[in-house]
Amino acid sequence: MSIVGLLTFTNLNGLRAQDQTAPAPEATTEQVDEQTADSNVAVEAEEAAETVAAPVDETKSFHQVLKEKYISGGAGWMTPVLICLIFGMALVIERIIYLNMATTNVQKLLEGIEGFVAKGDYNGAKELCRDTRGPVASIFYQGLDRIDEGLDNVEKAVTSYGGVQMARLENNMTWITLFIALAPSFGFLGTVVGMVQAFDDIEVAGDISPTVVAGGMKVALLTTIFGLIVAIILQIFYNYLLTKIESLVAAMEDGSISFMDILVKNKK
Numbered sequence: 001m002s003i004v005g006l007l008t009f010t011n012l013n014g015l016r017a018q019d020q021t022a023p024a025p026e027a028t029t030e031q032v033d034e035q036t037a038d039s040n041v042a043v044e045a046e047e048a049a050e051t052v053a054a055p056v057d058e059t060k061s062f063h064q065v066l067k068e069k070y071i072s073g074g075a076g077w078m079t080p081v082l083i084c085l086i087f088g089m090a091l092v093i094e095r096i097i098y099l100n101m102a103t104t105n106v107q108k109l110l111e112g113i114e115g116f117v118a119k120g121d122y123n124g125a126k127e128l129c130r131d132t133r134g135p136v137a138s139i140f141y142q143g144l145d146r147i148d149e150g151l152d153n154v155e156k157a158v159t160s161y162g163g164v165q166m167a168r169l170e171n172n173m174t175w176i177t178l179f180i181a182l183a184p185s186f187g188f189l190g191t192v193v194g195m196v197q198a199f200d201d202i203e204v205a206g207d208i209s210p211t212v213v214a215g216g217m218k219v220a221l222l223t224t225i226f227g228l229i230v231a232i233i234l235q236i237f238y239n240y241l242l243t244k245i246e247s248l249v250a251a252m253e254d255g256s257i258s259f260m261d262i263l264v265k266n267k268k
Contacts, residue, residue: 077190077223081183085230088179091172092237099244102169104134106255110262113140117266122147135165135248136255143259151263158256165252169245173238180234187227194220 109132116125122144129141142161143154198217 077186078226080186081227081230084179084183088176088234091176095172095241102134102248104132104136106136106251109137110255110258114262117262136252139165139252139256140259151267154263155260162252162256166249169248176234176238180231180238183230184227187224190223191220
């Protein structure tokens with residue numbers, strides 16, 4: 001009986017212990033589920049925060065970048081460089097328009113003059129030169145206007161007026177060269193002043209900080225970069241204008257020689 005009672009008491013205690021500990025696995029499962037849900041929520045919140053905090057990748061336009069660099073370089077030193085570009089390009093455009101309008105089909109003009117001169121119609125030849133634009137036609141007109149004074153005076157008139165037209169072709173070219181020289185000069189001056197300011201900042205800070213040095217040098221060098229860019233642009237157009245002027249001068253000289261040959265051949 002004692003043994004049976006002991007076994008029964010032990011079984012009852014075991015059942016009670018199982019009843020007390022049985023909910024524990026359920027509680028553990030619920031805690032794991034709650035922890036998993038909390039982890040998922042935390043991950044989603046972190047991803048959402050990263051999505052919100054991620055910078056928007058916007059490609060800046062060339063105009064925006066240029067404006068930012070202009071402001072970084074300092075308006076006080078960048079403005080003179082910009083003025084050189086504006087005035088230089090204005091003169092370049094004026095010269096391009098003038099030289100293109102001064103271009104003439106010299107061979108066609110000479111054929112027309114020869115046709116009138118062969119018939120003795122010098123007034124018709126003068127009208128043809130008057131209606132034709134360009135320095136070559138103006139030179140021929142001055143020569144025909146003095147045909148009655150002899151071929152020597154005609155040649156002198158052609159030579160003299162040819163020099164005047166050459167000077168007109170080269171008008172404003174010296175101003176373009178001035179702006180080509182001034183633009184990098186202003187840039188270098190701004191760089192030197194910016195470097196002096198950077199050294200002043202280092203002296204005030206009492207230490208050579210990479211941030212202070214790099215920032216000051218970057219701002220200082222921007223003026224030189226813009227000055228060189230302006231000079232390069234103007235230099236390219238200047239060389240184009242020189243080539244155009246040289247071709248016009250060569251056409252004037254060849255045309256003048258052919259013009260005098262026509263007058264000598266048809267002079268009665």
